[in-house]
Each structure stands twice: as structure tokens, then as C-alpha cells.
Amino acid sequence: MKEEKKVQNYVMSLVRMLISVIEEKDPFLRGHAERVARYAVSFSKKLGMKKWDIEKIYLAGLLHDLGMVYMPYEIIQKPGELTEEEMETVKQHPIIAEKIVSKVSVLAEISPIIRHHHEAFDGSGYPDGLKGAEIPIGARIMLLADTYDSMVAARPHRSAIKPLEALREIMNNKKRRFDPALISDFVDYISSIEGLSTKKKVSGDKDALREMIMAIVQRYQKGDIDLPHLPKIVHEIIEVIHDPKSNVDDLAAVIEQDGVISLKLISMSNSLWYGGIEKIYSVRRAIPRLGYRETQGIVTAIAYRDLYEANNIHYKLLMEKLWLHSLACAFAAKAISKKMAVGDAELLFMMGLLHDIGKVPLLKALSQMERQVTPFHIKDVLECVEEFHSRVAEEIFHRWRFSEKFIDAAKMYEDPQGDDASERMVSILRLADRLTQDIGYGLSENDTGEAHFIETDSMGLNIDNETLDAMGDEIKKVMRNAAHLF
Ligand SMILES: [Fe+2]
Ligand SMILES: [Fe+2]
Ligand SMILES: [Fe+2]
Secondary structure, eight states, X not given: OHHHHHHHHHHHHHHHHHHHHHHHHOGGGTTXXXXXXXXXXXXXXXXXXXXXXXXXXXXXXXXXXXXXXXXXXXXXXXXXXXXXXXHHHHTTHHHHHHHHHHTSGGGGGXXXXXXXXXXXXXXXXXXXXXXXXXXXXXXXXHXXXXXXXXXXXXXXXXXXOOHHHHHHHHHHTTTOOSOHHHHHHHHXXXXXXXXXXXXXXXXXXXXXXXXXXXXXXXXXXXXXXXXXXXXXXXXXXXXXHHOTTOOHHHHHHHHTXXXXXXXXXXXXXXXXXXXXXXXXXXXXXHHHHHOTTHHHHHHHHHHHHTTSOOSSHHHHHHHHHHXXXXXXXXXXXXXXXXXXXXXXXXXXXXXXXXXXXXXXHHHHHHHHHOOOSSOOOHHHHHHHXXXXXXXXXHHHHHHTTOOHHHHHHHTTOOOTTSOHHHHHHHHHXXXXXXXHIIIIIOSSTTOOSXXXXXXXXXXXOOOOXXXXXXHHHHHHHHHHHHGGGO
């Protein structure tokens, strides 16, 4: 322990010596390193980062501009804008600093943070033009702390601006330099230490959230993050059911490959809801009781149940709601289709189940990024997710090789050239979505379950309100009795 302390002291005196060299060279940098390190460290603590990572951020903060030592005085003290050539010279400073630091073995670990402290989230930074998650998190934090301190301190080429103004600029993130996942926390943190009013923050928060979601969508589209897979078993079931020569035995054989799903299916068939009087012990006998074609939807729902998980409490509840909403919508779409003898009831069950699938990866990614000191407002999260989910859904369905018709219908887009049947499917899905909201399985906080008037006429469906009410009751009953079985 004593030895460790000694090394620490040695590192610190080395670091102090290096800082004094920077400060001597450039009076404008006096105190800058200390302040940046301090901002970055307390902010990292707020984010709940590990102790060793925080220590690295501290040292990197102190040394991030070490490379300025090699910059010529004419550039450092130039009052006006720098020329392109001068800018190229300045851009060398992170590389120079990295070179110096990596020669000292105890400091080598902080060199990536130093090298990348001017990388921008959209890839427009220097020296390597790294993008998004390629940039070490420590460097993304450093950029915020560094930019903020540089803005509020006077520099030779421009005067200081007020903290609130600086925060607004950061919040706007016009040049897309900052990690959108960090902005609102950083603004919260600086506001709290500067004693600034955060009243104006709300809209900024939502902008930051929107940016965050857009960045997530882009990452999905580029394939940087994995989208949910179509479980092999669902794929195989679809094949079996579409094969006119197949029978219950074939279907049972596919399902039995998955122990968990088989057990759930059997216990479901034994539940009161599915009429389980005589006890069943095999998938083979469970299928006819649940319905041959119904089994596809049920297994898909079981296979997807686990998808609606989040490791953070804020999103856990939301995911649970989304799951119940999707399941209720599946039941509703199926019920409406049956009642009106329109479309394929089982296909509509699938569509109802999957119509909001694009929201799942978005919420999941948000929940993993969730490091908010103050979490986003649920209403904002839902609104932003609503705006982008169909793009994600489209990606997912394409990867699953679902048909264009399914995709359009599940996205609830009316296709002007589409045939009558697909238009009616979209109408059913929309009505199902509304109905689930009215019976209390919506997503927003103020869905109280009080029915509002649904204009079924405008949806091209001829259902009177009495029938609709009855259907709503029926779905409530299914949900009460069967939702827990999945
Ligand atoms: Fe710098
Ligand atoms: Fe700096
Ligand atoms: Fe929905």
C-alpha cells in the first residue's frame, strides 16, 4: 500500500511539473487544465463511472493540452482567427501530447483520452475523425468540459461568454460535436454547480433526447448495433404452418426443440382460460387445444416476451407497458378481424403483436445509455420514440424477410395503390391500437382506461359503438386471464 502511495505521489508531481510547463508557455491555459479536470471528474462521478476510470479522466484532464507546449508563440497569442495552415499546426497538439504521455508507462493508459479529446461525435473532429462510440467515453466527456471552460474563459481571439449562454450552445449542439447521450446530464451538472436556473432547460432536454434517438436509429441502420433477431423457432413454425402437407406432429417437433417455450405452451393449455380441464403433458396435445394456427401467434408472443426487458427501473415499467399494449393489440386485432370476417385473424394477431416492435430496440438503447442525473420525461420519451419507431421496425422486418405488404400494414401506412383487403387490415390495426388505449393498455400516463369516442366510420370499418364496447370488454377479460401466461 505504501509503495502504491509513493508511485501515486511520484505520478502527481510529474503531472504537476508538466502542467507548469504548459502554463508557462501559455498564460491563457493557466488554470484551464485544473478546471477541465475538475469538471470532467465530478461529471464522471455523477454518471456513476468506475473509480479507476475517473482517475484516468482526472489525469487526462490535467494533461490534455500538454501538446500546446510545442505550438509557436505567434499562433498561441494571435488575437484574430487562425489561418488554415495555423489551424493544421494546432491540430497536432493532441498527437504531440499523446507522444509525450505514452513514454511514461504509468500514464500510457490515459493517452487515448488525450489523443481524442478533439474528436467530434459526428466524425468531423481531429486527429483521427473518429465517430460516436469509437471515441473513448473519457474523451467525449473531456470535449464537453474543455469546450465549456474554453467558452467561459476569455481567449486571445475572442472574449468570454456567460455560463448560461455557453450551456445553451452546448445544448444546441449545432455542429453535432457532442455525444447527445451526455448533453443533458452535463448541462444539469454545470447548472447545479453554477447555480443556474434550469427552467429553460426542458425544451433543450427534449432536443437532446431527439438527437439521441436519431443517433440510435442511424446506428441501427448502419448495423452498428444489433436489432432483435427473429427467433429460429418462429421462423420454422411459419414454414411448417405454410406448408400444406404438414400436420400437428411436424409443428410439435419444431416447438419441442425449445424446452422453455414447450413448457409454457403446455401450462398455457392447462390454464382455465384455454379450457384446461383434462391435464395435458405434451406439446403434441397442447397444440389442438390452443389451435393449430393460433399456436404460431402464441409461440411468437412467448418468444418475444423476453425482449421487453430493461435493466433500469425507469424503462422497466415502460417496457412492461409496451409489452401489455402489444399483446392487447394482438388480441384486439384478431377479435376485430373475426367479428367482421375481414382478413386473416391469425395474421392480424401477429401484426398487432409486432406493430410497435420498432419501439423496443429504441427504448432498450435508451435504457442502456440512461445515465441521466434527472431522467427524461416519459412523455418526451414516448413522443420521440413515436416519431422514429417505424423506421426501426422497417429495418427489423426487412431483416426478417417479411413481405412488403406485412411491413406496410404493420407500419399502419395506407398504401394508395394497395388493394381493398390490405387497406382494411390497416384500418383494423389502427382500430385495435385505439381500442387497447381506451381499455387502459395504452402507453402514456394519462390513458386511464376511460373510453373515448372512436370514429370507426372514418376508419372505413362498419362497427357500431356497442359492438366496440363489447369487444373492449372481451379484450380486457383475455388480458386479465391470459396475459400472465406468456
Ligand atoms: Fe485541446
Ligand atoms: Fe483544452
Ligand atoms: Fe401501438
